[in-house]
Structures are given as C-alpha cells and as structure tokens.
Amino acid sequence: MLKKTGKPIEQKNRSRYLLWLRTFLGLCILTTIVAWVINKGILLERLNGTVLMWSTLISMLTSMLHAATLSSIANAYERKLDYRYALYICALGSLGNAAGGLPLGTTLKYVILYKRVGLRIGQITFGLTGYTVAISLALLGYATISAFLLNLRPDIRAIPGLLLVVSIIAVIALGIWAPRSKVIYGLFGPFLRRRSFLIVAALSLSLASLFILNSSIVGHYLFPEHALILVIFLSAAGIFIGLASFLQSIAGIQEMTMGLSAFVSGIDPIDGVQIALVMRIASIISSGVVLSLFYLMPGKIRRS
Numbered sequence: 001m002l003k004k005t006g007k008p009i010e011q012k013n014r015s016r017y018l019l020w021l022r023t024f025l026g027l028c029i030l031t032t033i034v035a036w037v038i039n040k041g042i043l044l045e046r047l048n049g050t051v052l053m054w055s056t057l058i059s060m061l062t063s064m065l066h067a068a069t070l071s072s073i074a075n076a077y078e079r080k081l082d083y084r085y086a087l088y089i090c091a092l093g094s095l096g097n098a099a100g101g102l103p104l105g106t107t108l109k110y111v112i113l114y115k116r117v118g119l120r121i122g123q124i125t126f127g128l129t130g131y132t133v134a135i136s137l138a139l140l141g142y143a144t145i146s147a148f149l150l151n152l153r154p155d156i157r158a159i160p161g162l163l164l165v166v167s168i169i170a171v172i173a174l175g176i177w178a179p180r181s182k183v184i185y186g187l188f189g190p191f192l193r194r195r196s197f198l199i200v201a202a203l204s205l206s207l208a209s210l211f212i213l214n215s216s217i218v219g220h221y222l223f224p225e226h227a228l229i230l231v232i233f234l235s236a237a238g239i240f241i242g243l244a245s246f247l248q249s250i251a252g253i254q255e256m257t258m259g260l261s262a263f264v265s266g267i268d269p270i271d272g273v274q275i276a277l278v279m280r281i282a283s284i285i286s287s288g289v290v291l292s293l294f295y296l297m298p299g300k301i302r303r304s
Contacts, residue, residue, distance in 0.1 A: 026251030051221035055282035058214040066090040073127035076190040095287035126187040138208030139240040140164040146233035237261035
C-alpha cells in the first residue's frame with residue numbers, strides 16, 4: 001500500500017517543483033528584460049499616467065470577458081459557475097501571471113472548475129484550449145489584414161494569411177471528424193450548439209480586439225512615430241505567438257514575442273518589448289483593483 005500511495009505523492013511533489021522552477025526561470029527572464037529596458041529603452045521617459053489609466057481600464061474589461069469565458073465553458077457542459085466568482089478567479093490568476101508567472105492562473109481554473117463546478121479534466125482542457133484557438137484565429141485575422149496593408153517582405157506578409165487558412169481548415173476538419181469519436185464529440189459537441197458557438201465566437205473576437213486595442217493605445221502614447229497599422233501588426237503577431245506557444249503565462253515570454261514581432265516588422269525589438277511591459281504593469285494594477293473590490297465588499301463571494 002505504501003508503494004502505491006507513494007508514487008502519486010512523488011509525482012505531485014515533482015509537478016509542484018516544476019511549477020516553481022518555471023516561475024523562477026520566468027522571473028529571471030523578466031528581470032533581464034526590465035534591466036534591458038531601463039538601460040536601453042525610453043519607457044521611463046515616455047510612460048505617464050494617461051497611458052497607464054487607459055491600459056488599466058482595458059485590462060479590467062479584459063478580465064471581465066475572461067470571466068465570461070469560464071462561465072460559458074461551464075454552461076456549455078450544463079454546469080453553473082457564478083460570474084462574480086469567475087471574475088475573482090480570473091483576477092487572481094491574472095495578478096499571478098502578470099506579477100511573474102506565479103502558478104495561480106491555469107492551475108486555479110482547473111481546481112475550481114473541477115472541484116467546485118464538477119467539470120471533468122478533459123472538458124476543462126478542451127474548453128480553455130478552444131478559447132485559445134478561437135482568440136488565436138481572431139488575432140491571425142488582424143495580423144493578416146494589417147500585414148497586407150504594410151510594406152513588409154512578401155514572405156512575412158503571406159505567413160499570417162497562410163496560417164489563418166490552414167487553421168480554419170483544421171478546425172473544420174475536426175468538426176467533421178468529431179462525430180466519429182464518442183469521446184471527442186462529447187467534448188466538441190456542446191460547442192457546436194448555436195448559442196454556445198455564437199458566445200465563443202463573440203467573446204473570442206472581443207478579447208482579441210481588446211488585446212489589440214490595449215497594445216495600440218500603449219504604442220500610440222509611447223511611440224507616436226510608428227504608424228498605427230504597424231503597431232496593430234506587431235501586437236497581433238506577438239500576442240498570437242505567445243498564445244500559440246502556450247507559454248504566455250511564463251514571465252517575460254510575452255515581452256519576447258512582442259520584441260520578435262517588432263523585429264520582423266522592421267523596427268527596434270525593444271519597442272515591442274516596452275509595449276508588452278506596460279501592458280503587464282497595467283494588468284497588475286487592474287487585477288489588484290478588482291481583487292481589492294472583492295475584499296472590500298461586505299458579502300462573501302458565492303462559490304456556486
């Protein structure tokens with residue numbers, strides 16, 4: 001009996017160790033990026049209260065929509081998650097991720113949706129992945145349109161559109177093949193209902209648009225010398241790379257992907273890094289405000 005119970009405990013401890021190791025590595029990356037920006041960037045010169053205010057407000061709205069995605073996943077599988085509690089989860093997760101990739105975000109969502117809501121692990125994974133894919137498709141749409149309007153290298157202009165077409169074909173193929181597998185269709189089927197499909201599409205497009213709006217406003221205030229369409233492209237491409245890699249929760253990764261997309265766009269990579277860094281700061285502020293409101297409210301958060 002001891003051997004049987006010891007192995008799961010050992011695996012749990014190993015997973016916890018890897019989570020904190022990932023957090024430590026992320027903090028090292030983020031610290032290096034911040035030092036680079038302080039020494040070589042213009043963030044300290046151009047950052048002001050106005051850009052932080054707008055970015056924080058958009059980040060708060062983004063958290064509200066993220067909470068709606070959790071509620072919609074629960075509803076799709078005929079479960080119920082109180083919206084206020086979903087917002088609390090998202091704010092706490094966003095604070096952990098923005099503050100350095102602390103293992104709070106996705107881990108907390110799994111724990112709550114599994115233990116409190118009653119969803120299976122497969123349903124949670126498919127729901128979260130489905131939204132990630134849908135948001136990525138919307139970002140690819142923004143990247144495709146903006147790349148077409150920019151004077152970029154032909155291969156750079158073609159990549160977003162090609163990825164968008166391939167991704168749409170893959171999603172359609174999954175939808176056609178899903179009914180052949182009872183397990184896959186059990187996960188995929190609830191989102192094929194008209195109401196669920198429209199909710200996922202609307203929330204995903206709205207979230208992608210808020211990401212672009214946030215980065216565009218930050219880019220406009222920090223780098224007015226860059227054309228708006230250029231900022232839209234580097235933002236859409238950078239955020240898409242972060243989402244598609246499933247590494248966006250690691251501290252510093254979003255700054256790196258935004259720097260990479262800025263480099264591809266033909267501008268200094270540190271410009272993209274600074275845009276992402278301001279968005280991270282705004283996310284910390286907005287999450288802190290939301291969590292403070294919960295703690296200041298007289299009633300308890302309902303965990304239905």
